[in-house]
Amino acid sequence: MVVGGGVVGLCTAYYLAVAGVPVEVVERRGLGSGVSRGNAGWVCLSHSTPVPAPGVVRYALRSLGRPDSPLYLRPLPDPAFVRWLWRFWRSSTPAAFRRGYAAIAELNQDTFDLFDGLREAGVETTLTRPGMVHAFLSPTEARHHLAVQREMADGRYPMPDDVTTGSEARLLDDALSSRVRAAYLVEGEGVVDPEAFARALGEALAGLGVKVHENAEAIGFRSSGGRVTALRTAQGEIPCSAVVVAAGMRSPGLLRALGSPLPLQAGKGYSFSVDLDPAPRHTLYFGERRAVASPIGGTTRIGGTMELSGNNNRLDWRRIVAVALASRHYLGRWFDDPDDLVSLIRDPWVGGRPFLPDGLPVIDRVPGHENAFAATGHGMLGVTLGPVTGYRLASYIRTGERPAALAPFRFDRLLP
Numbered sequence: 001m002v003v004g005g006g007v008v009g010l011c012t013a014y015y016l017a018v019a020g021v022p023v024e025v026v027e028r029r030g031l032g033s034g035v036s037r038g039n040a041g042w043v044c045l046s047h048s049t050p051v052p053a054p055g056v057v058r059y060a061l062r063s064l065g066r067p068d069s070p071l072y073l074r075p076l077p078d079p080a081f082v083r084w085l086w087r088f089w090r091s092s093t094p095a096a097f098r099r100g101y102a103a104i105a106e107l108n109q110d111t112f113d114l115f116d117g118l119r120e121a122g123v124e125t126t127l128t129r130p131g132m133v134h135a136f137l138s139p140t141e142a143r144h145h146l147a148v149q150r151e152m153a154d155g156r157y158p159m160p161d162d163v164t165t166g167s168e169a170r171l172l173d174d175a176l177s178s179r180v181r182a183a184y185l186v187e188g189e190g191v192v193d194p195e196a197f198a199r200a201l202g203e204a205l206a207g208l209g210v211k212v213h214e215n216a217e218a219i220g221f222r223s224s225g226g227r228v229t230a231l232r233t234a235q236g237e238i239p240c241s242a243v244v245v246a247a248g249m250r251s252p253g254l255l256r257a258l259g260s261p262l263p264l265q266a267g268k269g270y271s272f273s274v275d276l277d278p279a280p281r282h283t284l285y286f287g288e289r290r291a292v293a294s295p296i297g298g299t300t301r302i303g304g305t306m307e308l309s310g311n312n313n314r315l316d317w318r319r320i321v322a323v324a325l326a327s328r329h330y331l332g333r334w335f336d337d338p339d340d341l342v343s344l345i346r347d348p349w350v351g352g353r354p355f356l357p358d359g360l361p362v363i364d365r366v367p368g369h370e371n372a373f374a375a376t377g378h379g380m381l382g383v384t385l386g387p388v389t390g391y392r393l394a395s396y397i398r399t400g401e402r403p404a405a406l407a408p409f410r411f412d413r414l415l416p
Contacts, residue, residue: 005026039353072306219234290305
C-alpha cells in the first residue's frame with residue numbers, strides 16, 4: 001500500500017508493480033494534485049542541493065518583516081517550529097552542506113537513465129532536456145555561484161568553465177533582458193510538465209493492474225506484532241502486507257501513528273503561468289533573486305520563494321507579486337503595474353514542500369515496523385528524485401537489503 005499520489009509515491013508504486021509486487025495507491029485528493037502539480041518541473045543535477053547552506057540562516061533573519069524576500073521567515077509561537085529552526089541552523093555548516101550535496105549527487109546518478117527507461121516503457125514523462133541558464137545581474141555573483149557549483153559537482157556532471165558576461169550574456173536565451181550582465185548554461189538539464197507526468201504514471205499503473213483509491217484520506221493503521229496489517233482510511237480499512245508513507249506534509253501524522261514522528265515543516269513555494277514573447281527556451285535560474293522560469297505546456301511557469309510560515313497552504317498574494325517583480329529584473333518589463341498581474345497570469349499556486357531540518361529526505365524503513373517504509377521530505381527535489389527514490393526503495397522493500405545510495409537518508413539520523 002503506497003500512501004500518496006505525488007511523483008514520489010507514484011514512482012515507488014510503479015517500480016514495485018513492474019517487479020510483480022501487488023500494489024494499491026491511496027491519495028486523499030487526485031493524483032498529482034499536491035506539491036507535484038504547481039512546481040517548476042525541473043529534473044536537474046546542478047541544483048540538487050540541500051536548502052540548509054552556509055549563510056542561509058543569516059539571510060533568513062534579514063527577511064523578518066519582509067514578505068517580499070525570496071526567503072521569508074515568519075516566526076511561529078510553536079516549540080516544534082523553534083526546534084526545527086535550531087536543527088536547520090546546525091545543518092547549515094559548510095561540512096554538513098557538502099555531505100548533503102554529495103549524498104544527493106550520488107542518489108541522482110541514475111536519474112536521467114531512469115527517466116529514459118520510463119519513456120521506453122511507454123510512460124509519457126514529457127521530459128525535455130533544453131539545459132539550464134543561470135542568469136545574474138552581476139558578473140561577480142555569477143562567477144561565485146559557478147565556482148561553488150563546480151566544486152560541488154566534483155566531476156559528476158559537466159559544468160561550464162566560465163561565465164558569459166556583458167551584452168553577450170542575454171544571447172544564451174532570447175527571453176533574457178538587457179539587465180542580465182552574466183550567465184552560463186548547464187547543458188542537459190531537464191524539465192517536465194509535473195502534472196502531466198503524474199497523470200502518465202497513473203495511467204501506467206492502471207495498465208499494470210494497480211488499484212488507485214483517489215479522494216480517500218489515510219488516517220492511520222492497524223498493526224500487530226510490529227507489522228502493519230491494514231491501512232485505515234476515512235472510508236474504512238484496507239488490508240495490506242506492507243505500507244509506504246509518501247504523503248508529503250501529510251506524512252508526519254501518519255508516521256506519528258506508527259510511533260515515529262518526523263520533524264517536517266512546509267517550505268511554501270509559489271508559482272504562476274504567463275505567456276511571454278519571446279518565451280524562454282531553457283529553464284532559467286535568476287541568481288540574485290532566487291526565482292525560476294520553466295517552459296511547460298506551451299507557456300512559461302515562473303516560480304520561487306521559500307516561505308517558512310507553518311504547515312498551511314494559504315496563498316499570500318504579496319508573494320506572487322514578489323516573484324513577478326523578481327522575474328522582471330531578468331525577463332524585462334513583461335508587466336507595468338502589479339495590478340496588471342490579475343489579468344496577465346494564470347494558475348497562481350502555493351504548495352507546502354516537505355522539508356526536514358537537514359534538507360535531505362527520509363527514504364527508509366520505519367523504526368519498529370518490519371513492513372512500513374517512508375519516502376518523504378524531498379523539498380524542492382520531488383520531481384528530480386522521484387524515479388530514483390521509487391526505484392531504490394522498491395529494491396529495498398523487495399530484497400530487505402538497503403541500497404548503499406540510501407544510507408544517508410536513514411530515519412535514525414533524525415533522532416535527537
